[in-house]
Amino acid sequence: xxxxxxxxxxxxxxxxxxxxxxxxxxxxxxxxxxxxxxxxxxxxxxxxxxxxxxxxxxxxxxxxxxxxxxxxxxxxxxxxxxxxxxxxxxxxxxxxxxxxxxxxxxxxxxxxxxxx
Amino acid sequence: xxxxxxxxxxxxxxxxxxxxxxxxxxxxxxxxxxxxxxxxxxxxxxxxxxxxxxxxxxxxxxxxxxxxxxxxxxxxxxxxxxxxxxxxxxxxxxxxxxxxxxxxxxxxxxx
Numbered sequence: 001x002x003x004x005x006x007x008x009x010x011x012x013x014x015x016x017x018x019x020x021x022x023x024x025x026x027x028x029x030x031x032x033x034x035x036x037x038x039x040x041x042x043x044x045x046x047x048x049x050x051x052x053x054x055x056x057x058x059x060x061x062x063x064x065x066x067x068x069x070x071x072x073x074x075x076x077x078x079x080x081x082x083x084x085x086x087x088x089x090x091x092x093x094x095x096x097x098x099x100x101x102x103x104x105x106x107x108x109x110x111x112x113x114x115x116x
Numbered sequence: 117x118x119x120x121x122x123x124x125x126x127x128x129x130x131x132x133x134x135x136x137x138x139x140x141x142x143x144x145x146x147x148x149x150x151x152x153x154x155x156x157x158x159x160x161x162x163x164x165x166x167x168x169x170x171x172x173x174x175x176x177x178x179x180x181x182x183x184x185x186x187x188x189x190x191x192x193x194x195x196x197x198x199x200x201x202x203x204x205x206x207x208x209x210x211x212x213x214x215x216x217x218x219x220x221x222x223x224x225x226x227x
Binding site: 004105 | 148150152154157158159160161162165207209212214215216217218219220
């Protein structure tokens with residue numbers, strides 16, 4: 001049973017380019033969460049999605065960042081016009097039910113974004 | 117969600133039991149205690165959770181005091197691969213409140 005798959009594992013972008021991070025949840029999981037970890041800092045919640053719906057995006061920066069989880073295919077975290085401060089590890093997690101049910105989150109190994 | 121307090125770092129000798137404390141003195145009756153860990157360069161990994169009874173699984177044991185104001189995660193025979201940051205989180209069920217990670221305890225297993 002494959003775990004949460006994130007790709008690419010490493011992504012390098014120049015300032016002003018777009019970054020697309022993909023997350024395939026575990027089989028049977030319809031809830032996806034994105035967290036960001038800046039260098040030497042803790043994990044910060046960004047967004048919680050259930051198939052085709054954004055449930056909580058309170059941790060998403062107001063501009064340049066967007067997330068989706070379509071009916072078919074992986075969840076995508078999109079960062080437009082990247083800046084150096086976006087350099088971080090982005091982790092995706094999934095669960096069979098949402099935060100409400102208390103299901104443990106299963107995390108992928110992250111995408112490390114470097115903005116040059 | 118209630119706040120938790122954990123030591124910043126701890127050392128433990130390989131092969132010994134690692135006991136990681138967590139203080140959650142303001143925990144309410146419907147809040148669970150969760151433990152995750154993050155090994156360097158990897159995503160966080162769920163370890164265990166409980167409400168008031170002690171819990172054990174293949175990874176660890178969770179001991180919650182009777183008043184529920186504190187808990188201890190026990191790794192019975194620590195190995196070098198257990199070196200990680202360990203996060204204690206308390207959260208209520210039946211609400212869509214996000215899981216918030218604090219600073220955790222950096223556990224060093226010494227050979």
